Amino acid sequence: MVIRGLWVCKVRLAKRGGYLGLLPVLCLLVFACLLAVLFVDYIESWVTSLGMSRGVGTHRVVLPQRIPPTRSEEYLLMPSPLVCQRAKPYLITMVISAPANRKARQAIRDTWGGEVQVRGHRVITLFMLGQPSDPVLAKELVEESRERGDLVQGRFLDSYANLTLKTLSMLAWARRFCPQAHFLAKVDDDVMFNPSALLHYLVLYGATPESELADLYLGRVHMRVSPNRNPASKHFLSEAAFGGAAFPDYCSGTAYVLSRPSVLKLSLAAAAVHLPKPLPPEDVFMGLCAQTVGIKPNHSPFFSGGPPVPYGRCCYQAMVSVHHTKPEEMLRYWADMHSTAPCSWLRVRTSLGFCKVRAHLGNLLGFAL
Ligand SMILES: *[C@@H]1O[C@H](CO)[C@@H](O)[C@H](O)[C@H]1NC(C)=O
Numbered sequence: 001m002v003i004r005g006l007w008v009c010k011v012r013l014a015k016r017g018g019y020l021g022l023l024p025v026l027c028l029l030v031f032a033c034l035l036a037v038l039f040v041d042y043i044e045s046w047v048t049s050l051g052m053s054r055g056v057g058t059h060r061v062v063l064p065q066r067i068p069p070t071r072s073e074e075y076l077l078m079p080s081p082l083v084c085q086r087a088k089p090y091l092i093t094m095v096i097s098a099p100a101n102r103k104a105r106q107a108i109r110d111t112w113g114g115e116v117q118v119r120g121h122r123v124i125t126l127f128m129l130g131q132p133s134d135p136v137l138a139k140e141l142v143e144e145s146r147e148r149g150d151l152v153q154g155r156f157l158d159s160y161a162n163l164t165l166k167t168l169s170m171l172a173w174a175r176r177f178c179p180q181a182h183f184l185a186k187v188d189d190d191v192m193f194n195p196s197a198l199l200h201y202l203v204l205y206g207a208t209p210e211s212e213l214a215d216l217y218l219g220r221v222h223m224r225v226s227p228n229r230n231p232a233s234k235h236f237l238s239e240a241a242f243g244g245a246a247f248p249d250y251c252s253g254t255a256y257v258l259s260r261p262s263v264l265k266l267s268l269a270a271a272a273v274h275l276p277k278p279l280p281p282e283d284v285f286m287g288l289c290a291q292t293v294g295i296k297p298n299h300s301p302f303f304s305g306g307p308p309v310p311y312g313r314c315c316y317q318a319m320v321s322v323h324h325t326k327p328e329e330m331l332r333y334w335a336d337m338h339s340t341a342p343c344s345w346l347r348v349r350t351s352l353g354f355c356k357v358r359a360h361l362g363n364l365l366g367f368a369l
Contacts, residue, residue: 029123036353037353040301041302045299063272063292077145083177084177084180090120090182092125092183093185093193093195094123094128094184094185095168095189096187099158104326109148111192111334115196122197127140127150128173129152130154131153131156132158133158137196162355166281167253175267178261183257183258184263187321190326192321192322194319204256204365214261217298220251221251221298222251235251247280252283253283255321255323256283273288273292275367301321301356302319303319309356309359312354319352
């Protein structure tokens with residue numbers, strides 16, 4: 001398509017005797033647009049890198065020598081403590097789920113969460129929950145855990161305000177019971193995650209058994225976000241909890257990936273900082289911890305998080321995470337994505353380009369295209 005377009009340009013140019021008319025300029029413009037669509041992810045990465053703050057961590061906090069050990073009693077439900085020792089997973093995905101979202105968990109088990117071997121690596125998926133206030137739900141969770149063996153339940157009330165505790169509980173569990181995993185992905189239960197695309201990306205990025213991408217903290221980076229000072233908002237954060245004008249750059253909490261060393265360093269930082277009340281949102285809190293230990297977030301255009309990404313088979317084959325996916329959509333998309341052979345390089349490029357452009361335009365105009 002591109003080649004043919006260029007050829008037409010050349011022929012027209014030749015006919016006009018090489019005059020610099022409007023046509024060649026237009027042709028060039030169309031060609032540039034096509035290139036931009038094909039490589040939209042590179043452009044996004046570049047633009048993001050320009051916007052990210054360059055400063056390193058402030059390092060004002062004195063880090064503890066060691067992290068307090070995780071105690072089994074902190075968990076009400078969990079799979080066998082040997083689950084990782086047996087599986088030796090390369091990637092563990094921990095899905096942050098609310099007790100009532102059973103349908104979302106089942107959709108994940110029936111789709112991407114059901115994968116055990118991806119690109120030659122062992123992967124496992126578990127769900128991280130707190131305690132429901134409803135005793136009926138609590139009983140159902142015990143039942144679900146017995147049936148599926150993939151729930152980790154921390155000893156705290158499962159509420160929006162306690163999401164940061166949930167993440168800390170997740171990190172503590174992974175440290176103690178899954179030190180075998182090279183990478184930990186934290187994913188929300190309304191996210192269409194794609195372990196295969198992630199592992200592909202990590203290889204491109206330079207993950208080899210030797211270099212474990214030391215301090216990886218990968219996702220969609222949010223830059224220069226100001227704290228919400230409106231006391232009526234559920235995102236409200238007081239001056240006492242966070243005094244700065246903007247948070248350090250952080251990865252969107254919908255899905256992010258940490259390497260094993262990052263899990264340890266972030267846990268150290270979290271143990272060192274005094275937990276303010278109310279707690280900042282969990283992704284902001286991770287960003288603060290990362291800054292404390294000098295870990296910089298890595299932006300990947302393959303993580304959605306902001307604008308919704310419209311479904312495209314080849315596009316979704318390349319995306320690592322797509323936010324706001326309903327359980328029914330997850331099942332439908334997953335079946336469609338795997339209904340045919342993987343898309344060719346060019347198909348992925350064009351599909352990704354168009355779905356990204358649609359997502360950004362839709363975001364700009366304020367509705368889904
Ligand atoms: C967070 O969990 C703790 C422990 O269960 C509980 O005491 C507290 O009320 C919860 N906080 C909120 C805001 O839900």
